[in-house]
Amino acid sequence: MGPQAEVRKTGMILPANLPERSWEQIGTNLRELGNSSAWWLADWLRFGEAAYGWRRYKEAIERTGLDYQTLRNYAWVARRFDHHRRRDGLSFAHHAEVARLAPAEQDYWLRRAEQQKWSRNELRRTVRAGLAVQNGTAGLPAGGGDERPGAARPAGPGAAGQRCPQVTKLTIELSADQLEHLTEAAAAHGLPVDKWVTRLLETADRATADRKTADLTSA
Numbered sequence: 001m002g003p004q005a006e007v008r009k010t011g012m013i014l015p016a017n018l019p020e021r022s023w024e025q026i027g028t029n030l031r032e033l034g035n036s037s038a039w040w041l042a043d044w045l046r047f048g049e050a051a052y053g054w055r056r057y058k059e060a061i062e063r064t065g066l067d068y069q070t071l072r073n074y075a076w077v078a079r080r081f082d083h084h085r086r087r088d089g090l091s092f093a094h095h096a097e098v099a100r101l102a103p104a105e106q107d108y109w110l111r112r113a114e115q116q117k118w119s120r121n122e123l124r125r126t127v128r129a130g131l132a133v134q135n136g137t138a139g140l141p142a143g144g145g146d147e148r149p150g151a152a153r154p155a156g157p158g159a160a161g162q163r164c165p166q167v168t169k170l171t172i173e174l175s176a177d178q179l180e181h182l183t184e185a186a187a188a189h190g191l192p193v194d195k196w197v198t199r200l201l202e203t204a205d206r207a208t209a210d211r212k213t214a215d216l217t218s219a
Helices: 019-066 066-078 092-098 105-117 122-133 176-188 194-217
Strands: 006-008 010-015
Touching: 010 019, 019 066, 019 092, 066 092, 092 105, 105 122
Parallel strands: none
Antiparallel strands: 006 010
């Protein structure tokens, strides 16, 4: 047995005569461990929430000493991918990049990333380019010629010359408990909180307009 690295809680001691191949293998193992630990934490969090309830779940997060929102994001990504849909050849971060898309779109982009050996950043750039395609009328992103799945593509920016709607930034103050409940509700719809709240506001606006129309009709 050749020289071995010594692993401690506070670091790693590598022997001076460690072969280069062994050093490379250690790096590979560390990468896989880091990627797996994100999935492990995510599934652990999901189990705690389901088995012990929200209050015990929050306590468990606090006891890990890890960032609350980061762990919540881990759990959200894990909910978006059942175990059989997770790809061993890609990192947790790859899956997080496409987590908000529909399942068919997720599978498409992850398959492309695995085939093309994209890094997380390459996947992010290509997905963003694909989402910017206006109503699916332009060609596929560079890097392959296979067909997209049948799922509808998100609409891109408006046509050239079309006036963009004015955007107003709205700030809402929420308690910690309110934010937690909203995060859970948004995650159930596969959306981040801001997108989900925007959808609620749009639904409420349409309902108000419908009521006004009905009032005018009945007057």
